[in-house]
Amino acid sequence: MADVINVSLNMEAFSQAISAIQALRSSVSRVFDCLKDGMRNKETLEGREKAFIAHFQDNLHSVNRDLNELERLSNLVGKPSENHPLHNSGLLSLDPVQDKTPLYSQLLQAYKWSNKLQYHAGLASGLLNQQSLKRSANQMGVSAKRRPKAQPTTLVLPPQYVDDVINRIDRMFPEMSIHLSRPNGTSAMLLVTLGKVLKVIVVMRSLFIDRTIVKGYNENVYTEDGKLDIWSKSNYQVFQKVTDHATTALLHYQLPQMPDVVVRSFMTWLRSYIKLFQAPCQRCGKFLQDGLPPTWRDFRTLEAFHDTCRQ
Amino acid sequence: MGVTCVSQMPVAEGKSVQQTVELLTRKLEMLGAEKQGTFCVDCETYHTAASTLGSQGQTGKLMYVMHNSEYPLSCFALFENGPCLIADTNFDVLMVKLKGFFQSAKASKIETRGTRYQYCDFLVKVGTVTMGPSARGISVEVEYGPCVVASDCWSLLLEFLQSFLGSHTPGAPAVFGNRHDAVYGPADTMVQYMELFNKIRKQQQAAAFME
Numbered sequence: 001m002a003d004v005i006n007v008s009l010n011m012e013a014f015s016q017a018i019s020a021i022q023a024l025r026s027s028v029s030r031v032f033d034c035l036k037d038g039m040r041n042k043e044t045l046e047g048r049e050k051a052f053i054a055h056f057q058d059n060l061h062s063v064n065r066d067l068n069e070l071e072r073l074s075n076l077v078g079k080p081s082e083n084h085p086l087h088n089s090g091l092l093s094l095d096p097v098q099d100k101t102p103l104y105s106q107l108l109q110a111y112k113w114s115n116k117l118q119y120h121a122g123l124a125s126g127l128l129n130q131q132s133l134k135r136s137a138n139q140m141g142v143s144a145k146r147r148p149k150a151q152p153t154t155l156v157l158p159p160q161y162v163d164d165v166i167n168r169i170d171r172m173f174p175e176m177s178i179h180l181s182r183p184n185g186t187s188a189m190l191l192v193t194l195g196k197v198l199k200v201i202v203v204m205r206s207l208f209i210d211r212t213i214v215k216g217y218n219e220n221v222y223t224e225d226g227k228l229d230i231w232s233k234s235n236y237q238v239f240q241k242v243t244d245h246a247t248t249a250l251l252h253y254q255l256p257q258m259p260d261v262v263v264r265s266f267m268t269w270l271r272s273y274i275k276l277f278q279a280p281c282q283r284c285g286k287f288l289q290d291g292l293p294p295t296w297r298d299f300r301t302l303e304a305f306h307d308t309c310r311q
Numbered sequence: 312m313g314v315t316c317v318s319q320m321p322v323a324e325g326k327s328v329q330q331t332v333e334l335l336t337r338k339l340e341m342l343g344a345e346k347q348g349t350f351c352v353d354c355e356t357y358h359t360a361a362s363t364l365g366s367q368g369q370t371g372k373l374m375y376v377m378h379n380s381e382y383p384l385s386c387f388a389l390f391e392n393g394p395c396l397i398a399d400t401n402f403d404v405l406m407v408k409l410k411g412f413f414q415s416a417k418a419s420k421i422e423t424r425g426t427r428y429q430y431c432d433f434l435v436k437v438g439t440v441t442m443g444p445s446a447r448g449i450s451v452e453v454e455y456g457p458c459v460v461a462s463d464c465w466s467l468l469l470e471f472l473q474s475f476l477g478s479h480t481p482g483a484p485a486v487f488g489n490r491h492d493a494v495y496g497p498a499d500t501m502v503q504y505m506e507l508f509n510k511i512r513k514q515q516q517a518a519a520f521m522e
Contacts, residue, residue, distance in 0.1 A: 196460045196494065216457045218312070218494075236432045236457040277457075277464035287467045288474075291343075291431025 013076035020073050024066035031059040122256050157206045162188055165207060165260045169267050176271055183227050191221060191228060192267070195274050198239060200246065201230055207259035209266060212246040214239050241295045241307060242273065252299055272302040283309040313432075313456035314495045316468055317503035318481035319510065320437075320449040328439055328446040335437050335451070336426065338475045344430035350438065351380045352450075353422035354508050357406065357413040374413060375505050376406060379497070387501045395498040418443060421508045423450045432456045433471060440511055448511045451476065452500075459494045461487040 034055050039048040093104040163180060166188070170178040179191045187210070190202040196217050203211045215221055215234040223229045234240055253265045280287050281294040282303045294304035323331045340346075359371035377387045378400075386402040389395040398405075406413060425438030434454040439446050453472060458464040465483055472480045485506070486499045 196492070197458075197463070216459075218459050238432055238457050277467050280466075287470045291433060291471075293467055 013073055017070060017073040017077055020066060020070040024063065024070055027059065027062040027066050031056070031063060034059050118256070125256050159186055159188070162204070162207055165263065166190065169264055172264075173267070173271050175274055176267065178267075181228065189228055189230065192270065193217075194271065197274055197276050198242070200270060201228060203230055207263065209250045209263065212243065212250060214243040214246055238276075238292050238295060241292060242276070245296055245307075246270070249299065269297060269299065269302065272297045272304075275304070279304040281306045281309050312459070312495060312497050312500075313434075313454050314458050314461050314464055314468065315452060315454040315500045315503070316472070316481070316484055317450060317452045317500065317507055318472075318476075318484075319507055320451050320476065320479055322449065328449060332425065332437055332439055332449055335449070335475070336428070339428050339430070339435060339437070342430060342475055344428035344433075344435060347427045347429045349380075349425065350427050350436045351378075351422060351424045352438070352504055353378050353420065354505065356416040356419035358416055360410075360412055360414045373416075375508075376403070377501050377504065379501065379504075382497060385497075387498065389498070389501060389505060391505075395501060397498060421447075421512065423504075425450075435475075440508070442512070442515065447515055450504075450507055452504075454500075460492055461495050461499075462491055 034052075039052045042048040042051055089104070089107060092107065159182070166178055166180050170176075175195045177193045179193075181189050181191070183189060187206075188204045190200075190204065192200040192202060194200070198217055199215050199219070199221055201213045201215070201221060202209055211230070213230060213233065216236055216239055219234060219236075219239075221229055234243065249269050250266060253262050253269070255262050276295070277293055279294060281289070283305055286306075287293055289306040289308055292307065294306045294309070296305040296307050296310045297303070298305065298310070320331065320335065322328055323334065326334075354375050354377045357374045357376065359374075372390055372393075375389050377389070379385070379387070384399055386398050386400050387395060388398065388402060396402075421440065421442045423438035423440045425436060428435040428437070432455060434456065436450075436452040436454075438450045438452075440448040440450050453468060455464055455468055455471075458467075465487060469480065484503050486502055
């Protein structure tokens with residue numbers, strides 16, 4: 001509500017400022033016209049000079065007045081970017097060439113589509129859970145009925161809730177520390193440091209994990225600006241492999257109704273990498289295969305396997 | 312800087328240093344390693360000048376000034392069991408100025424030169440150790456980049472060393488035992504090189520004595 005009022009105030013002041021600019025322009029052009037016309041024809045030289053000076057002064061005063069008016073209005077208009085609710089994606093909408101690069105409309109469509117998909121998936125999983133294939137279905141059935149039917153979309157969670165969940169997980173494991181930051185809007189970016197073995201950058205979307213990048217303990221995770229670098233890959237092949245496995249893991253641990261359980265299980269799986277260089281492969285018993293240590297961790301048993309040794 | 316292990320490869324029976332180096336490099340290339348340029352590590356010895364020693368006649372300490380082509384802008388200065396200083400290359404010029412306190416030992420410069428190989432995340436450097444004009448031995452350095460804690464990856468390194476050194480695989484370096492969970496640094500590598508050079512010098516002296 002407050003945003004709407006602010007916007008309308010800005011628009012009024014904005015249009016007034018535009019007309020003030022026009023007034024200023026006309027008064028300035030009057031000054032130059034007066035100079036160009038020069039002195040009017042009067043009887044005496046003094047009279048001509050006086051008239052000219054008086055006219056010139058009048059014009060300059062009007063310029064001064066218009067300039068002050070414009071300054072006052074420009075202070076009222078304020079900065080438009082402060083009231084911009086769309087942040088970076090809204091700037092895309094300012095691109096005028098809609099035919100060749102319809103980026104903004106495509107972005108909106110993709111966003112609406114993914115939201116709808118999320119909603120439908122939540123509804124479907126609720127319905128499917130009611131029709132359980134297990135024989136002892138009583139417990140599941142009862143809790144499914146107790147759960148509210150209209151599931152609030154878990155895509156729009158308050159950031160404070162996300163912070164709380166992450167803090168609780170941070171305290172769960174002593175050798176794993178999680179640092180949360182929000183440099184780009186509301187999506188959280190976690191920097192997970194696992195002992196002295198590796199660092200993981202996790203990009204989240206409310207409480208769902210979007211992407212992960214795994215890097216070595218001694219590698220730089222920040223860009224030159226000091227911001228978290230979420231794009232560059234690790235320099236070491238072993239961590240590039242672990243990044244691929246982590247991406248597989250976040251696709252494996254899925255539960256649309258309870259995203260905090262998902263994050264917890266992902267972190268538990270990640271924690272098994274503390275012994276990345278110490279654990280031999282459970283299948284072949286060796287440490288190295290093609291120069292890589294066992295990088296795969298089974299999703300259920302958390303045992304170490306080489307990428308080529310896993311079933 | 313990953314965990315590094317420096318060891319000496321004994322010269323094969325009936326072969327020269329050059330031939331043993333070639334054997335090793337061929338084994339590495341068969342394993343799948345790629346050649347990536349050359350490397351050089353050198354060491355000069357200084358001993359504390361007699362004028363600074365007390366009247367009790369305490370023995371002067373030996374100081375080693377080393378360079379490593381992996382860190383071209385640095386110079387390492389270390390005492391036998393003491394601290395290691397990492398300075399920039401102007402340190403050499405400083406040593407000239409400190410002639411009154413530290414004197415260069417005669418014919419003390421020892422260096423190792425050779426090729427670098429990259430295999431997956433391992434960096435292997437096989438070099439010929441030379442003192443003056445003659446080759447005295449072979450140095451093998453293996454660095455595992457991703458790991459920075461020595462105690463973590465010794466088994467992994469051992470397995471890799473065994474794959475191309477065979478029976479000549481060394482035991483765990485002394486520096487690994489000292490630093491349990493500390494992050495490995497270039498100073499530890501230079502300490503290993505210093506120990507290797509000292510061993511080769513002793514072997515040389517023993518051989519000369521025998522003759």
